[in-house]
Amino acid sequence: MNEEIPIMTDEELVMLVRGGDTNKFGDLVERYEAKLLRYGRKFLSRPEDIQDIVQDVFVSTYQNIQSFDSTQRFSPWIYRIAHNAFVNRLKKNSYNPLVLIDFDTLISHPVYDDPAPREREQKEMSVMIEKGLHNIEPKYREVLILYYLEEMSYKEISDILQIPSGTVGIRLKRAKSALKKVYESMNIHYEK
Amino acid sequence: MKNNNNENIKEAILRKINTKELEMRPKLYFTLKVVAVAMLAALVLLISVFILNFILFGIRINSHDALLGFGPRGWGAFLSFFPWPLLVLDIVFIALLGFLLRQFRFGYKTPVLYLVAALLVGSAILGFVVDRGTGMNERFLRKSDAHQMRPPFADIYGHARRPLPPGSGVFSGVIESIDGNTIFVKDAKSTTTLKVVLPRDNARATTTGLLVGDMVFGAGDLKDGVIEAFGLRKASEDGMIPNRFLKKQ
Numbered sequence: 001m002n003e004e005i006p007i008m009t010d011e012e013l014v015m016l017v018r019g020g021d022t023n024k025f026g027d028l029v030e031r032y033e034a035k036l037l038r039y040g041r042k043f044l045s046r047p048e049d050i051q052d053i054v055q056d057v058f059v060s061t062y063q064n065i066q067s068f069d070s071t072q073r074f075s076p077w078i079y080r081i082a083h084n085a086f087v088n089r090l091k092k093n094s095y096n097p098l099v100l101i102d103f104d105t106l107i108s109h110p111v112y113d114d115p116a117p118r119e120r121e122q123k124e125m126s127v128m129i130e131k132g133l134h135n136i137e138p139k140y141r142e143v144l145i146l147y148y149l150e151e152m153s154y155k156e157i158s159d160i161l162q163i164p165s166g167t168v169g170i171r172l173k174r175a176k177s178a179l180k181k182v183y184e185s186m187n188i189h190y191e192k
Numbered sequence: 193m194k195n196n197n198n199e200n201i202k203e204a205i206l207r208k209i210n211t212k213e214l215e216m217r218p219k220l221y222f223t224l225k226v227v228a229v230a231m232l233a234a235l236v237l238l239i240s241v242f243i244l245n246f247i248l249f250g251i252r253i254n255s256h257d258a259l260l261g262f263g264p265r266g267w268g269a270f271l272s273f274f275p276w277p278l279l280v281l282d283i284v285f286i287a288l289l290g291f292l293l294r295q296f297r298f299g300y301k302t303p304v305l306y307l308v309a310a311l312l313v314g315s316a317i318l319g320f321v322v323d324r325g326t327g328m329n330e331r332f333l334r335k336s337d338a339h340q341m342r343p344p345f346a347d348i349y350g351h352a353r354r355p356l357p358p359g360s361g362v363f364s365g366v367i368e369s370i371d372g373n374t375i376f377v378k379d380a381k382s383t384t385t386l387k388v389v390l391p392r393d394n395a396r397a398t399t400t401g402l403l404v405g406d407m408v409f410g411a412g413d414l415k416d417g418v419i420e421a422f423g424l425r426k427a428s429e430d431g432m433i434p435n436r437f438l439k440k441q
Contacts, residue, residue, distance in 0.1 A: 018216075022209050029202040051201070058205050062214055067222040162300040 010074035017065055025065075028074075029058055035150070036082050042133060042145045043086040044093075053089055057082045076152070076159040083142070083160050090138055128179060135182045140175035147172055233292040236285050237315065243282040244319030246348065247275055249329040254354050255364060255409040255427055262396050262411055262423025269362060269411050273354070286311045361419055363388070364409045364427060370399055377408060388412065388419045397424040 008016075010031065016024045036057055040050035060081050068077055125148045133141050146157045147168075158165045208214035251257050251274075259270040290308050293299035299307065323329055329352075335341045336349035356362045363386055365377040373390045388410060390397045402408065402424075412421035 023206065025209060026202050026206050029205055033201055055201050055204060058201060059208070059214055062205065062209065063217050064222075065216055066219040067217075158301065159297075162294070164301055164303050166303070 011070060014065060014068055014074055015070065017062075025058075025062055028061075028078075032058075032078055036078075039079070039082055039145060039150065040086055042141060042149075043090055043138070049089065053085045054082070057085050060085070072159070073156065076156040079146070079150070079152075079156075079160045080162070087138070125176075128183065133179075136175065136178040140171060140178050143168060143171045144175045144179065229292055229295050233289055236289045236292065237311075240282055240285040240289060240311070240315045241318045241322060243278055243285065244316050245322040245329065246319075246352070247278050247282070248319055248323040250275055250278075250352055250354065252323065253329075253333070253352055254356075255425075258409050258425045258427070259362070259411055259423065261425065266396075266411060266423050269360075273362075282315070283312070286315065361414045362411045363419060364407070367402060367404050367406050367408060369404060370402065373399065375399060375402070375408075377410075386419055387417065388421050388424070390421050390424060394422070397421045402426065 008027075010028065013024050013028050017028070033054065036054045037050055040054055044050050044053070057078070061078055064081070068074065125144070129144050129148055133144065136144075142161065143157060146152045146160060152160070154165045154168045157168045161168070163171075205214070254273070256270055256273050259266040259273070262269070286308055289311055290299070290304065293307065293311075302310075329349075332341065332345060332349045333352055336346055336352070339346075341349060356364065363377060363379065365379045365386065368376045368378050368385060370376075373392060375388045375390065377386045377388055378384075379386060389412075390399060397410065397412075407427045408424055409427040410419070410421045410424035412419040412423070
């Protein structure tokens with residue numbers, strides 16, 4: 001009889017790791033290594049730096065795994081750790097002054113996470129993001145990556161970036177406008 | 193690169209785990225961290241509530257709230273006497289509290305401005321309840337007057353009564369005599385007698401209901417030693433506007 005082995009969810013693997021089956025952490029590393037390396041490439045250009053940071057992300061994930069809220073999804077949690085690590089490296093590398101207040105998070109914005117236009121835009125946006133991404137602000141770059149490339153929901157992005165869901169929506173809108181401007185400056189026609 | 197070329201990330205991490213070079217932090221560590229942040233947030237909230245309570249007490253004890261009943265000019269005087277530095281200090285504490293609460297999911301899910309506004313309003317309501325509902329400030333003030341308070345409360349309550357700025361036209365004292373629309377008020381803090389002229393047909397500044405010996409609080413323009421009042425209100429014997437929520441102690 002050919003019995004199919006059920007695939008464990010990330011959260012189930014976390015529970016096993018916490019319970020003492022530490023080798024199962026290797027499965028989590030396998031699942032997220034490529035994703036996080038790809039995520040890192042959108043922030044940094046040197047492959048060695050990205051690999052070092054991704055390794056640090058897994059170290060930090062393992063050290064803090066007992067703080068993971070098992071009622072939530074694991075994916076936004078590990079992306080949150082990765083986000084912090086990459087943003088810290090970006091800050092270290094840039095001369096931009098520290099931004100204490102992000103004006104996008106001051107008031108609420110309406111949330112329209114409609115999957116229909118997302119599906120239509122997905123392929124087109126993915127190509128555009130790959131080409132024009134490095135020319136837009138990191139805070140806009142990030143939402144585009146998480147939404148179109150990592151295919152996360154507003155709620156998940158909100159948890160990763162620790163901003164209100166409405167702010168995710170407004171940032172995404174502004175990010176698309178910024179991308180459009182980049183395309184116009186490159187004399188490439190943008191069609192929504 | 194931290195791991196050598198022959199070792200991929202997974203192998204490197206598992207090697208560190210198996211050699212105990214990399215270990216999980218215990219759950220207690222995170223529980224204590226959350227408790228520490230929550231306690232710090234509670235302490236900051238307490239300080240914020242105390243400051244707002246003290247602002248409200250200061251307004252009440254100095255009868256500045258009476259100025260709000262004296263029309264637009266009274267409002268102007270009220271704003272000029274308002275302890276703005278204390279409010280700014282409180283806003284700093286509220287911002288700190290907002291920052292601490294953003295460590296929690298409900299904190300970062302709420303827009304910053306709404307969070308800060310809710311905390312400010314919440315602190316103000318609690319401050320009002322503490323001031324008007326507990327009698328704490330009156331007890332502390334009496335202790336401060338009797339030099340039975342310890343720092344920093346001795347210093348704080350020692351500065352609760354704010355002397356009226358000379359020449360500001362705001363006064364409080366006991367009525368010595370009434371002559372038509374003119375009253376003579378013996379200043380509460382000195383032996384000076386002030387001549388106060390009240391406008392005719394102005395409900396905000398009238399001698400109606402006033403008797404010699406009454407304690408009054410008023411505001412006006414000081415001209416040639418005479419105050420032309422635009423507002424006058426009867427006060428209690430200790431110079432405070434009576435506390436509607438507390439029985440006289």
